[in-house]
Amino acid sequence: MLQITDLKKIFQAGDMKIAAVNGVSFIVEQGEFASIVGRSGSGKTTLMSLIGGLDKPTEGSIKLDGRNIAQLHDHALIDYRCKQIGFIFQAYNLIPNLTALENVMLPMEAAKVPTPQRKERALELLRQVGLSSDQMKRKPGRLSGGQQQRIAVARALANNPVLLLADEPTGNLDSNTGEMIFELLRDLAHKQKTTVIIVTHDLSMARQTDVVLRLKDGKLIGG
Ligand SMILES: Nc1ncnc2c1ncn2[C@@H]1O[C@H](COP(=O)(O)OP(=O)(O)OP(=O)(O)O)[C@@H](O)[C@H]1O
Numbered sequence: 001m002l003q004i005t006d007l008k009k010i011f012q013a014g015d016m017k018i019a020a021v022n023g024v025s026f027i028v029e030q031g032e033f034a035s036i037v038g039r040s041g042s043g044k045t046t047l048m049s050l051i052g053g054l055d056k057p058t059e060g061s062i063k064l065d066g067r068n069i070a071q072l073h074d075h076a077l078i079d080y081r082c083k084q085i086g087f088i089f090q091a092y093n094l095i096p097n098l099t100a101l102e103n104v105m106l107p108m109e110a111a112k113v114p115t116p117q118r119k120e121r122a123l124e125l126l127r128q129v130g131l132s133s134d135q136m137k138r139k140p141g142r143l144s145g146g147q148q149q150r151i152a153v154a155r156a157l158a159n160n161p162v163l164l165l166a167d168e169p170t171g172n173l174d175s176n177t178g179e180m181i182f183e184l185l186r187d188l189a190h191k192q193k194t195t196v197i198i199v200t201h202d203l204s205m206a207r208q209t210d211v212v213l214r215l216k217d218g219k220l221i222g223g
């Protein structure tokens with residue numbers, strides 16, 4: 001379970017203080033599929049970065065299965081990001097000169113998984129997201145946007161994360177392809193019990209999730 005309490009992130013820009021996340025509290029249960037919606041600048045990416053340990057909050061707590069991420073020191077935070085969290089971004093963020101398979105093997109290298117197991121698991125994950133054996137050998141530039149995002153999903157799952165964070169994962173895709181990635185993420189939550197949080201601009205997608213978190217000026221608004 002993810003429990004966020006009174007979370008704040010204040011950025012200092014010269015003399016200005018920007019409260020990007022301004023007192024946010026919510027709970028997402030294990031295996032739930034949650035969405036974060038809100039206008040540009042409402043704090044969605046900042047909130048995701050805090051939950052994923054990419055940035056540290058100014059105040060408040062982030063508890064994943066009872067452990068407060070906000071208090072972790074650098075080493076523990078790197079370990080948390082690597083082993084507990086999977087990230088998916090709008091722009092796929094794959095390594096262009098590695099094949100699909102090598103991209104998925106990479107996080108397991110960081111987690112010191114032995115090479116034969118890395119390859120076996122990467123193949124299994126790529127099959128699971130629907131890539132063919134031929135596509136697995138190609139570099140991202142030779143695959144479609146939807147196929148690249150499938151690789152990114154497989155890569156995010158490589159180290160068996162407890163929590164998958166996806167910031168506008170369908171933002172660069174046409175609506176059909178976007179719908180497929182959305183369904184893939186929903187199945188991960190509901191069938192594999194990986195908690196998934198997605199940021200989306202698409203309200204019809206958000207409505208199909210278990211929990212909708214609406215952000216406005218760094219605060220959650222009702223409904
Ligand atoms: N590193 C930073 N330094 C200063 N201000 C920042 C920083 N990162 C974000 N902000 C500010 O915090 C606010 C929230 O930004 P954030 O990126 O979280 O919004 P968002 O909801 O993800 O927007 P979008 O839909 O455009 O991606 C904005 O006002 C932004 O300018």
Ligand SMILES: [Mg+2]
Nearest residue numbers: 044045046167
């Ligand atoms: Mg954003």
